[in-house]
Amino acid sequence: MDTQISNKRKLQPLKIGDLEIKVPIFQGGMGIGVSLSGLAAAVAACGGAGIISAAQIGFMESDFEENTLEANLRALKRNVTDALKKSAGAGGAIGVNIMCAVRHYEEFVKASIEAGAHMIISGAGLPMNLPGIVPDTQAKLIPIVSSARAAGLIIKTWLKRYDRLPDAIVFEGPEAGGHLGFKPEELDSAQHNFYRTIEEIREEIGKGIEAANKAVKQTIPLIVAGGIYSREDIDKAMEHGADGVQMSTRFVTTEECDVHPDFKQAYIDAGKEDIVIVKSPVGMPGRAIANTFVKRTMQGRIPPESCNGCLTHCRPDTTPYCITKALINAAVGDLENGLIFCGSNAWRADRITTVKEIFDELTGENATVEGGSEEV
Numbered sequence: 001m002d003t004q005i006s007n008k009r010k011l012q013p014l015k016i017g018d019l020e021i022k023v024p025i026f027q028g029g030m031g032i033g034v035s036l037s038g039l040a041a042a043v044a045a046c047g048g049a050g051i052i053s054a055a056q057i058g059f060m061e062s063d064f065e066e067n068t069l070e071a072n073l074r075a076l077k078r079n080v081t082d083a084l085k086k087s088a089g090a091g092g093a094i095g096v097n098i099m100c101a102v103r104h105y106e107e108f109v110k111a112s113i114e115a116g117a118h119m120i121i122s123g124a125g126l127p128m129n130l131p132g133i134v135p136d137t138q139a140k141l142i143p144i145v146s147s148a149r150a151a152g153l154i155i156k157t158w159l160k161r162y163d164r165l166p167d168a169i170v171f172e173g174p175e176a177g178g179h180l181g182f183k184p185e186e187l188d189s190a191q192h193n194f195y196r197t198i199e200e201i202r203e204e205i206g207k208g209i210e211a212a213n214k215a216v217k218q219t220i221p222l223i224v225a226g227g228i229y230s231r232e233d234i235d236k237a238m239e240h241g242a243d244g245v246q247m248s249t250r251f252v253t254t255e256e257c258d259v260h261p262d263f264k265q266a267y268i269d270a271g272k273e274d275i276v277i278v279k280s281p282v283g284m285p286g287r288a289i290a291n292t293f294v295k296r297t298m299q300g301r302i303p304p305e306s307c308n309g310c311l312t313h314c315r316p317d318t319t320p321y322c323i324t325k326a327l328i329n330a331a332v333g334d335l336e337n338g339l340i341f342c343g344s345n346a347w348r349a350d351r352i353t354t355v356k357e358i359f360d361e362l363t364g365e366n367a368t369v370e371g372g373s374e375e376v
């Protein structure tokens with residue numbers, strides 16, 4: 001493996017406007033409580049992009065139940081500040097993932113930028129209004145899409161409403177973890193078309209850059225996510241037009257990942273057959289480990305005990321279960337009552353590793369070949 005990597009091209013830095021990220025690897029935002037400042041800082045310290053998930057990020061604050069919004073905004077700012085401080089000068093970047101489906105979306109965007117986040121990455125819906133919330137920001141605004149159509153729609157809308165283009169685009173395919181932007185019956189065909197979709201999004205990007213009609217042509221880097229696990233996966237995505245990749249599942253089983261150790265162990269213990277598609281109250285399918293909680297949700301509704309109104313479209317009186325409670329339970333290690341989101345590759349983890357070990361493997365740095373270590 002190391003010998004193979006040493007023969008490959010060095011990964012090139014990713015330029016998003018004036019933001020240069022030394023290694024073109026994003027660690028995707030993982031809520032609730034899976035990617036906080038610990039993981040994001042470790043990734044940025046290796047030169048990648050560490051993404052903090054804003055989803056219910058204040059769940060450990062003492063006033064979370066009664067003061068949810070304030071607790072979330074306080075914890076969000078603290079996590080961004082900490083991650084920036086811990087990774088300063090390493091050539092990486094810190095971003096915040098904010099789902100369009102959350103209530104108080106605008107407040108989360110503004111708080112992230114006030115705290116100094118380099119990027120806002122936003123999916124689970126189309127972030128049509130994002131540039132209007134922070135019109136003068138230098139932070140990079142990056143939508144997540146699941147199709148070329150969605151990419152085209154965002155590009156056209158942002159141009160028309162705000163005379164601007166996305167700074168980059170993340171394309172997330174159906175092998176991803178957490179909520180998926182596909183109907184269950186679309187998953188197989190979407191995976192079949194994964195690489196073609198990368199090329200189609202590139203075409204939409206090309207059309208958008210032309211339509212922008214600016215004297216200086218902007219680039220829109222494309223970051224590809226969903227099932228990317230090895231250097232071979234990265235190279236293949238790049239051969240089809242990706243400028244960078246986003247990986248999440250791979251980073252869960254690291255020492256630095258912020259989630260409870262039992263959550264990480266569940267990945268290590270899972271077999272391929274344990275990874276399933278679940279229904280989520282968000283209204284999209286999700287991918288998770290089929291633990292006792294998931295099996296209980298399949299038998300009937302688990303009425304929420306309380307509600308802090310986290311999602312715009314959730315109806316507490318009909319929701320199949322409370323997604324916030326289920327994800328918080330998992331984050332703190334109550335797996336009996338927790339939803340363990342994961343990507344399709346979670347079964348491949350066989351031990352706890354470190355972020356640096358993963359970066360060394362993926363970039364080929366410190367790769368040893370017969371006769372000693374080799375520059376790549």
Ligand SMILES: Cc1cc2nc3c(=O)[nH]c(=O)nc-3n(C[C@H](O)[C@H](O)[C@H](O)COP(=O)(O)O)c2cc1C
Nearest residue numbers: 028029030031176177178226227247248249341343
């Ligand atoms: C545990 C977990 C939680 C996630 N939570 C979120 C989230 O809150 N918001 C979001 O946009 N994506 C979320 N995702 C999706 C990831 O950010 C990422 O794009 C995707 O999982 C990449 O595929 P991979 O896991 O195969 O690398 C989550 C993924 C996982 C595994």
